[in-house]
Amino acid sequence: MVPTEHSTVSQKLAVALMSTGYGRHIDALKRRTAPYFAVIEPILQRHGIPNDFKFLPLIESDFKANAVSTAGAVGYWQFMDETARDMGLKITSENDERKDLVKSTEAACRYIKFLYRKLGSWTLVAAAYNGGIGMLQNQMVRQRKQDYYTLALNEETGYYLYRILAVKELFTNSGQYARMALGPMAYTDNPYEREREQARRMGWVQDDEPMPVGESITTEEGFTSSDNDPAVIDSLLAGILKKKASIKTVFAGDAEARLTKAGKAKLGQIWLFEMTQDVQLRETTVKAGDIIHAVVDDIDSRGQIFLRTLKVVSAATHESIPLTFLLINPATGQAGAPLPKALKSGWLTSWRLL
Incomplete structure (x- = not known):
């Protein structure tokens, strides 16, 4: 979950989307990257790493085996010599396994899991992959913050996750951004698309909703539109959207527990929580x-x-x-949760296994 309700977050994401340069060529890019994703995705899944991390080598190396950064990082996942060897990759004059997609992806998964054990947040893992875990932990201690979206970081690391999110957005909703790249004329001969675009602007239609098939809905008798606004939502569509069920927050976490005894709201205090249900976690129940x-x-x-x-x-x-376990926010899956205004026993909390 990305907190786009915060203006700084939405602004950075918008800048990242505009600066990717992929919008006009997204279909060709999807065809070019498909063979790489076919190799990477099963490896990520086997290691229990979110699928979104498949975009890292696209950002890091543009999927070029021979890519070398100015700092000396090499290969698909841009490993420095020492880190690569720590993760089990062999580097010789005859064979550099950082250029092997399967072996370097396995090593990247080992490194990502190491970062996650230290940080407990996938967003912080992405930041540490770019800027280094030492730098990130120092900034977290200095700023007393543990949330990527509120940390003040150097420009590259501060935008790194947004670049990943921008590429994911382009891959997920490529049709929308292809039309944006074409400009306003994309809707000239398609009145249904004009209607749907207005619905998006008004917040009635979300981009993750399935696209209806068939012809544009005919305007009901007696419904008229203004000559100054040709892209008008018809009343039948408006009625359907009003009946849409509200979306509940999806529980994110490995376990749920309720507060039984709160200590003081200060560092080092002990709080007690009671598990609400039986949960199988690894080999332990x-x-x-x-x-x-x-x-x-x-x-x-x-x-x-x-x-x-x-x-x-x-x-x-x-x-x-x-x-x-780490306490997490069930709406975002990130470490930390907002304290209720009226804290009392029974507060339901979500926890992630480390």
Whole structure:
């Protein structure tokens, strides 16, 4: 989830979209990258890494095996020598495995999982992949923030995730951006598209909705349009859209727990949460009623609290369960969650397994 409701986020994403240069050639780019994605996607899935990371080598190297950066990074995933060797790649004068798509992708997955274990957020992982984990952790400590979208970073790293998001958006909604690249004349001979574009501007139609098939809806009798506004939404479409069911927040996390005892809202305090349901996590089963003992890592200026487990205790046996969780925002999947205005027992929280 990307917090585009914040003006700075939406502005940066818009700039990234405009500066990709892919809009006019997105169909050709999709054809060119399809063979690479066919190799990369199953490897990402096997390692439990979000599919969006397939766009990193496109951003990093344009899928060129022989790509070399000014800093000396080489190959599809742009590994420096030391990191490549740490991730198990061989580098010799005769054979540089950074130029092997399968082997370098496997190494990239190992490195991405290492970053995720340290950071607990996929957005922060992408930033660390670009700027280095040391730099990112230093900035997080200095600024007392743990959210990519609010961190002040150098220009390249500060825009890195937006470049990935822009490319994903172009690949996902290529038809829309192809029309944008053509300009206003794209809708000249298609009144249905004019209507749909106005619906988008008014917020009635979301781009993730399936495109209807068939002819444009005929205007109902008695409905007239203004000569000054030829692209008018007809009343039948408006009625359908009004009946659309609201979209509920999708639960994002590995486990859910309710607050049983809150400590003070300050660093180092211990808070207790009770699991709400049985969950199978890796080889371990956590049962409803098991207790999470969590410590406050941070509370930022926006009122978000960052909690991580010290231990999880079985309600049945009172033994510690070898699992580590981070509190997350269920709407974004990122570490940290906004504190309720009226904090009390029963506050439902989402947790991600590290």
